[in-house]
Amino acid sequence: MTDRYGRVLVVIPVVLALGAAASLDPRVELYQGLATASVISTVVLYDALFRNPPVKPTVQDATATAAVGIGWAATILAFL
Secondary structure, three states, X not given: OOOHHHHHHHHHHHHHHHHXXXXXXXXXXHHHHHHHHHHHHHHHHHHHHHHOOOOXXXXXXXXXXXXXXXXXXXXXXXXX
């Protein structure tokens, strides 16, 4: 488990556990810690799957990545 993708598989649950552990602080609610950890985990997963995939990207992959990015941006803007 020394390759990049093995580390990604370790980072995701560690970040979620740290988010849950942050709720031990009385100023942080459990849902706040887990929401923050979920956003971080999503960024890590996005990077591993779309930005630096384990296979060589093609034009179609680049188009799909752009579409996902635009979708995320549109979702965030819709909630603001």
